[in-house]
Amino acid sequence: MKLTLSIWRQKNPGSKGKFVSYPVEVPNGEMSVLECLDVLNETLSERGEEPVAFEHDCREGICGTCGFMINGVAHGPMPATTICQLTMRHFKDGEELVMEPWRSRAFPFVKDLVVDRRSFDRIIQSGGYVSVSTGNVPDGNAIPIGKDDADRSMDAAACIGCGACVAACPNGSAALFTGAKIAHLGILPQGKPEQDRRAVQMVAQMNAEGFGSCTNIGECTGVCPKEIPLEAIAKMNHDYLLGAWKERKSVVTAIAPVTGWEFGEK
Amino acid sequence: MKLDARIPTGPIEDAWDSAKFEMKLVNPANKRRHNLIVVGSGLAGASAAATLGELGYNVKCFCFQDSPRRAHSIAAQGGINAAKNYQNDGDSIYRLFYDTVKGGDFRAREGNVYRLAQNSVHIIDQCVAQGVPFAREYGGSLENRSFGGAQVSRTFYARGQTGQQLLLGAYQALERQVDAGQVTMIPRTEMLDLIVIDGQARGIVARNLITGKLSVHLAEAVILATGGYGNVYYLSTNAKGSNATAIWRAHKRGALFANPCFTQIHPTCIPVSGDYQSKLTLMSESLRNDGRIWVPKQKGDKRRPDQIPEDERDYYLERKYPAFGNLVPRDVASRNAKAVCDEGRGVGETGLGVYLDFADAIQRLGVETIRDSYGNLFDMYQRITDEDPYKVPMRIYPAMHYTMGGLWVDYQLQSTIPGLFVLGEANFSDHGANRLGASALMQGLSDGYFITPYTVGNYLASSKLKDVKASDPAVQAALTATEQGIAKLLSIKGKRTVDSFHRELGKIMWDDCGMSRNAAGLRDAIGRIRALREEFWQNLNVPGSGDDLNQSLEKAGRVADFFELGELICIDALERNESCGGHFREEYQTPEGEAQRDDEHYGYVAAWGYTGPGNKPELTKEPLEFVYVHPSQRSYK
Structure with a gap:
């Protein structure tokens, strides 16, 4: 099978980028899209050209490192599949695959298909946890959690933080990512004490990062490799509404977004 | 060198409690004066960094990924063991301890393992x-399942994503400390050298992978939680970025490397499909709870699995090991898969595969129950192979998965360099020659949440630590050496890519130092690794420069270390003239083909010291004593 990969090449945020077309040959349908890029990169390296920078790590669809657009769809055409698990058998001989990075104001560009997703970490920092320190806990079975609640929490907790939801959203909203964490923790009794504060702070951080607002389009859940349900956003809105009223006297401060790569080194 | 493991004396049940009582404490007000470095943000690193931050220390935590949540602990599927005995099936701390020592084929320290079980x-x-x-029963209590190498149900799980959920727990605790200002998280940054001053670990040299800038970070103690070295074999279940550079460079600065040849081949992975293959995908061991493993009785039987009648199938694990059946430990399951494939009874196009069949379980429990337990694994299998495991048996084959060996540590998890602590898979301490399923997550979190926070404090309170500055000659020497190393890689400008070297190294390792090994093959492998390494330094091509994101350059540095570590793995395997756990030497087997240990001559930890480039490493032995679990021929029959 012969394909053409049209890949966004851009050396750094300051330089001008463009699509470059590369013909590739695919020996076997079981090959993944990333393995196809590996083979292309081997060829480029042998020719002395710079390989295409793209992110990947576990290649099992769980670490959330990989991801870019293929023909305008985040993670490509297969539902519930990250790009590392997308096999070439889903493409036809002669097809052109247009590959470009996630594009969002809150994901600053780095190189080729690589962007900076630290804004997601800051959303978690702002309240995406249960405030419990090591050691200060009761027995695991002390608080019963019904199977249905545990399952619903797990449905939301399955988020891998890849950023596809943001890339797919016409508004560049991070509502599905943020809602998934609010739902994961808010459904469980362990997360209840901080439910109000968590929603208010995480939403404030999401806004401070420059993510857009949610207008219930649903592209996010459509491309989500873990099929996080849209109800996570409903849960976020619910918790936010209640929290904003109950916490109306609290001062909410967001963490200042950082885009540089200096960490106070000597 | 004499190794002192500092294992507490007295009854094993009280050892950890009394050790904790003996430890010196750091006054709460003084903790903020101490700077600590944690390298790695997986289960061990994130849990240690979060807990040390909670205690009040100033922590810097490094990871090479874009976020700490990406660490490869996230990919662990099946579960985490705990001796809760919630199932009332006879489990206890002592039984988990016993199973782990036995499962490790009597090559782990009893004291460490008992503490792990506690x-x-x-x-x-x-x-x-x-x-x-975690998975729950309808009544709200925690659910358990059984796992390889155990006859009780002690494994806690969150669907097939237990590692992900545990890591997110640790990651969230870590981010809470980042928000509190206790931990500074430094992502996309790779440790390239350890700074040792007056014999103590005092900092690291790191490279920012986006800007290429080198930086020096100083501290009172350095904690490495950088995972295992399975990627020496190129094809493995590890993440592509998993590497041994941090532990290997610490080894070159004086930390002994223990039992490098104890590597684990996981029995249930999706078989290789072609030369372009970049990694192997694990199918959780939990599948062996309900799946039955078989191959055709006849050699070269090319019929479809559904056309092979029951009496022409060989359920070889159930036949050979009736007590444990399909739930034998990983090393036994892997070796038997290799044996039937070597006999020519393997399945699939390459003949390197065995069936893992769910037909009986689906008939017994119904499709929905199976989907509930393994749905995401079945989906993953289908995505990759285009076959539906609800209808057709899975094809599986063993793959490199985990490394029991690692930097030598004492009971306090301190390496042979004072102030350098090593956690999780990066150390060698708890799994002996074979790790049981669902025990890696347990060890990572035990080390990070519950051991290091005590032992690092003890080290700080009982050590004299002078002020060090970035201008110190040792710091400048480490910085210069790192700069030169990078410049060297970029200057070769040869013809071959990093991946082509890595793939060839991996093939040597897999063929001659994989599931079974022999002296002649190992000697040959050592020679070929050396020759290939020489070619690497003559003929490597790294495109691009060192001052921006350059993934080829990152890989080149890591593969350079894999060459040296690969050779040490073979040297260790050659030196250990016995079979135990994952280390199977063909010369040493029982008449039934099981691993034949030699406790009299090899009942020790082999700790190797670095003696300079190209020199033979120096072996120090730490004898192992078994007071509670008497070494016996492991039997799962």
């Missing part, structure tokens, strides 16, 4: 409190 129960409590959504 901590296991606290880990579950901690994770539940963090909001880890």
Whole structure:
């Protein structure tokens, strides 16, 4: 099978980028899209050209490192599949695959298909946890959690933080990512004490990062490799509404977004 | 060198409690004066960094990924063991301890393993409190399942994503400390050297992978939690970025490397499909709870599996090991898969595969129950192979998965360099020659949440630590050496890519130092690794420069270390004239083909010291004593 990969090449945020077309040959349908890029990169390296920078790590669809657009769809055409698990058998001989990075104001560009997703970490920092320190806990079975609640929490907790939801959203909203964490923790009794504060702070951080607002389009859940349900956003809105009223006297401060790569080194 | 493991004396049940009482404490007000470095943000690193931050230390935590949540602990599927005995099936701390020592084929320290079993129960409590959504019964209590190498159900799990959920728990605890200002998280940054001053670990040299800038970070103690070295074999279940550079460079600065040849081949992975293959995908061991493993009785039987009648199938694990059946430990399951494939009875196009069949389980329990337990694994299998495991048996084959060996540490998890602590898979301490399923998550979290926070404090309170500055000659020497190393890689400008070298190294390792090994093959492998390494330094081509994101350059540095470590793995395997756990030497087997240990001559930990480039490494032995679990021929029959 012969394909053409049209890949966004851009050396750094300051330089001008463009699509470059590369013909590739695919020996076997079981090959993944990333393995196809590996083979292309081997060829480029042998020719002395710079390989295409793209992110990947576990290649099992769980670490959330990989991801870019293929023909305008985040993670490509297969539902519930990250790009590392997308096999070439889903493409036809002669097809052109247009590959470009996630594009969002809150994901600053780095190189080729690589962007900076630290804004997601800051959303978690702002309240995406249960405030419990090591050691200060009761027995695991002390608080019963019904199977249905545990399952619903797990449905939301399955988020891998890849950023596809943001890339797919016409508004560049991070509502599905943020809602998934609010739902994961808010459904469980362990997360209840901080439910109000968590929603208010995480939403404030999401806004401070420059993510857009949610207008219930649903592209996010459509491309989500873990099929996080849209109800996570409903849960976020619910918790936010209640929290904003109950916490109306609290001062909410967001963490200042950082885009540089200096960490106070000597 | 004499190794002192500092294992407490007295009854094993009280050892950890009395050790904790003996430890010196750091006054709460003084903790903020201490700077600590944690390298790695997986289960061990994130849990250690978060807990040390909670205690009040100033922590810097490094990871090479874009976020700490990406660490490869996230990919662990099946579960985490804990001796809770919630199932009332006879489990206890002592039994988990016993199973782990036996499962490790009597090459682990009893004291460490007992403490691990004790901590296991606290880990579950901690994770539940963090909001880890473990599987539950309808009544609301925690659910368990059984796992390889055990006859009790002690494995806690969150669907097939247990590692993900435990890591997110630790990651969230870590981010909470980042928000509190206790931990500074430094992502996309790779440790390239350890700074040792007056014999103590005092900092690291790191490279920012986006800007290429080198930086020096100083501290009172350095904690490495950088995972295992399975990627020496190129094809493995590890993440592509998993590497041994941090532990290897610490080894070159004086930390002994223990039992490098103890590597684990996982029995249930999706078979290789072609030369372009970049990694192997694990299918959780939990599948062996309900799947039955078989191959055709006849050699070269090319019929479809559904056309092979029951009496022409060989359920070889159930036949050979009736007591454990399909749930034998990983090393036994892997070796038997290789044996039937070597006989020519393997399945699939390459003949390197065996069936894992769910037909009986689906008939017994129904499709929905199976989907509930393994749905995401079945989906993953289908995505990759285009076959539906609800209808057609899975094809599986063993793959490199985990490394029991690692930097030598004492009971306090301190390496042979004072102030350098090593956690999780990066150390060698708890799994002996073979790790049982669902024990890696347990060890990572035990080390990070419940051991290091005590032992690092003890080290700080009982050591004299002078002020060090970046201008110190040792710091400048480490910085210069790192700069030169990078410049060298970029200057070769040869013809071959990093991956082509890595793939060839991996093939040598897999063929001659994989599931079974022999002296002649190992000697040959050592020679070929050396020759290939020489070619690497003559003929490597790294495109691009060192001052921006350059993934080829990152890989080149890591592969350079894999060459040296690969050779040490073979040297260790050659030196250990016995078979034990994952280390199977063909010359040493029982008449039934099982591993034949030699406790009299090899009942020790082999700790190797670095003696300079190209020199033979120096072996120091730490004898192992077994007071509680008497070494016996492991039997799962």
